[in-house]
Amino acid sequence: xxxxxxNQFICLILLLVLIPATVWGATVTRTLSTAEPGAGEVFExxxxxxxxxxxGVVETLPAGYSIVGTDHPDDRILVRDRQVAFALVNDTLxxxxxxxxxxxxxxxxxxxxDFLGESNGTIPASHLAVDGIETEVESTPQERPTQEAAPxxxxxxxxxxxxxxxxxxxx
Amino acid sequence: xxxxxxxxxxLPMLIxxxxxxxxxxxxxxxxxxxxxxxxxxAAVLSYLDAVYMGGAGNLDRNDIQDAxxxxxxxxxxxxxxxxxxxxxxxxxxxLRRVVxxxxxxxxxxxxxxxDMEKVVAVDKFSHEKTTFFPECLDKSDIGSIWxxxxxxxxxxxxxxVFLYASISTSACDDIQRRLEASSPGIRVFxxxxxxxxxxxxxxxKIAMIIDEPRQGEEFASFYESTMNWIRNGTAEIPTDxxxxxxxxxxxxxxxxxxxxxxxxxxEIAGGLNPFAGESGEYPLIDPEAVIVADPxxxxxxxxxxxxxxxxxxxxPEALAExxxxxxxxxxxxxxxxxxxxxxYVIHSDILGGAQHFIGTAYLAKWFYPDRFADLxxxxxxQRYLSEFQGIDFDLASEGSFVYPG
Numbered sequence: 001x002x003x004x005x006x007n008q009f010i011c012l013i014l015l016l017v018l019i020p021a022t023v024w025g026a027t028v029t030r031t032l033s034t035a036e037p038g039a040g041e042v043f044e045x046x047x048x049x050x051x052x053x054x055x056g057v058v059e060t061l062p063a064g065y066s067i068v069g070t071d072h073p074d075d076r077i078l079v080r081d082r083q084v085a086f087a088l089v090n091d092t093l094x095x096x097x098x099x100x101x102x103x104x105x106x107x108x109x110x111x112x113x114d115f116l117g118e119s120n121g122t123i124p125a126s127h128l129a130v131d132g133i134e135t136e137v138e139s140t141p142q143e144r145p146t147q148e149a150a151p152x153x154x155x156x157x158x159x160x161x162x163x164x165x166x167x168x169x170x171x
Numbered sequence: 172x173x174x175x176x177x178x179x180x181x182l183p184m185l186i187x188x189x190x191x192x193x194x195x196x197x198x199x200x201x202x203x204x205x206x207x208x209x210x211x212x213a214a215v216l217s218y219l220d221a222v223y224m225g226g227a228g229n230l231d232r233n234d235i236q237d238a239x240x241x242x243x244x245x246x247x248x249x250x251x252x253x254x255x256x257x258x259x260x261x262x263x264x265x266l267r268r269v270v271x272x273x274x275x276x277x278x279x280x281x282x283x284x285x286d287m288e289k290v291v292a293v294d295k296f297s298h299e300k301t302t303f304f305p306e307c308l309d310k311s312d313i314g315s316i317w318x319x320x321x322x323x324x325x326x327x328x329x330x331x332v333f334l335y336a337s338i339s340t341s342a343c344d345d346i347q348r349r350l351e352a353s354s355p356g357i358r359v360f361x362x363x364x365x366x367x368x369x370x371x372x373x374x375x376k377i378a379m380i381i382d383e384p385r386q387g388e389e390f391a392s393f394y395e396s397t398m399n400w401i402r403n404g405t406a407e408i409p410t411d412x413x414x415x416x417x418x419x420x421x422x423x424x425x426x427x428x429x430x431x432x433x434x435x436x437x438e439i440a441g442g443l444n445p446f447a448g449e450s451g452e453y454p455l456i457d458p459e460a461v462i463v464a465d466p467x468x469x470x471x472x473x474x475x476x477x478x479x480x481x482x483x484x485x486x487p488e489a490l491a492e493x494x495x496x497x498x499x500x501x502x503x504x505x506x507x508x509x510x511x512x513x514x515y516v517i518h519s520d521i522l523g524g525a526q527h528f529i530g531t532a533y534l535a536k537w538f539y540p541d542r543f544a545d546l547x548x549x550x551x552x553q554r555y556l557s558e559f560q561g562i563d564f565d566l567a568s569e570g571s572f573v574y575p576g
Contacts, residue, residue, distance in 0.1 A: 115239035
């Protein structure tokens with residue numbers, strides 16, 4: 001698909017306008033060893049961290065899921081119910097283990113803060129469902145960071161840009 | 172993969188994190204003025220717990236950001252600084268809200284890389300210099316040291332205020348007393364930032380205060396390289412071979428004597444001021460005395476009240492007019508400087524304040540053109556503006572600072 005130079009320019013402008021500055025600063029992304037664990041299965045959650053020297057992350061699990069372990073030092077974590085806080089000191093990767101309930105689905109949500117960069121954001125939600133079966137779950141409210149994370153905006157910007165580029169290329 | 176069961180409902184150590192205080196490093200649980208690694212981590216968890224997990228910690232976002240700053244930039248310890256008034260101050264946090272009553276301190280803060288967003292108010296003169304301090308246009312104007320708007324200063328809740336150390340001391344002392352009485356915990360720094368003898372040390376101290384030692388060292392080295400070039404180039408000149416210089420202040424026949432900053436710069440540049448021994452720093456002299464002294468170089472100061480040249484205006488013709496008027500003064504055609512075409516006009520923007528090293532370079536060049544053939548004051552000036560001040564100002568087409576240029 002080829003857009004005209006004008007459309008490519010519009011796409012670039014849209015990307016620059018819509019993607020928050022955090023894209024070039026701190027980012028935290030989450031990956032799961034599985035999104036559809038079996039009942040009672042322990043699976044791994046990995047957080048990949050870029051651009052944070054000193055900061056913090058708080059992860060919130062869906063109801064019924066529990067944190068059972070982590071490779072992060074004991075004195076830099078705090079677990080409270082379905083939430084876990086990590087103090088970040090030059091960390092680029094954190095993994096923790098989660099035990100699935102007998103049934104249940106929901107999202108792992110998270111926030112990050114970069115104390116030196118004085119910025120914060122959300123980690124895109126990761127969906128979980130025991131054996132792939134969806135159920136209704138309650139959500140745990142979290143304080144919203146003052147600065148939203150980049151990825152949702154990035155996705156929106158990319159989609160808009162691609163639509164315009166495709167539209168331009170077809171003309 | 173490690174599997175460790177971690178079910179910590181309440182960490183007892185979190186309770187030990189003290190509330191945000193005026194003094195003390197946030198998160199320093201035992202109050203020994205050292206934020207250890209474990210104290211820092213406990214503070215982070217306490218903060219995250221309180222803000223996101225329903226816990227009861229009492230550190231807010233500024234507290235934890237300050238703790239992180241002190242931990243990484245100051246090795247977890249308070250910063251102790253002695254200012255130019257000889258007072259020792261202790262900083263437990265980075266500066267977030269700064270007020271400057273001194274344009275020279277403001278300029279030096281910018282030279283050493285301070286985030287100017289953190290300057291919340293400036294003196295009226297800096298506020299008026301919209302070309303040189305464009306970022307100050309939207310900041311609060313808190314008047315001058317002689318007529319300060321104290322109510323406004325206090326309402327801005329600054330954590331640090333910069334005042335002069337050795338000029339207008341009674342006015343500055345009064346402001347300091349009032350601030351310290353009304354705002355416990357405020358840090359009042361006293362720096363001059365215009366004296367060649369103390370400026371390098373002041374640059375480094377101000378850089379230390381804002382945790383920019385590398386930028387401070389870079390700027391201090393740049394400053395010192397220029398001043399040392401001038402000092403070394405004139406050090407060996409015997410007194411009887413030094414160029415006689417008549418320096419005239421803004422007012423006609425008002426000159427400078429020993430003790431004044433301008434006289435110091437004349438001497439550094441190798442000039443001999445025949446009126447250095449007059450009483451007072453800025454004596455008014457008999458017009459005939461200038462003719463009798465027969466100076467080899469005449470330097471006239473321009474720039475009173477932002478009306479001519481400087482950063483505010485590109486009007487070399489205005490400086491030229493000032494020079495022409497000097498040449499027409501009665502009897503001046505007999506003076507060596509006039510006969511030899513060595514009459515110069517210099518703007519106070521580059522000789523009186525933090526930029527005195529630029530003006531001093533021009534003086535040296537005018538006094539001893541052969542000795543300083545390779546010295547390029549304009550290049551030094553342009554580098555200062557582009558590299559250290561970070562302003563987009565092209566000396567080729569903007570401003571007027573010396574004549575002839």
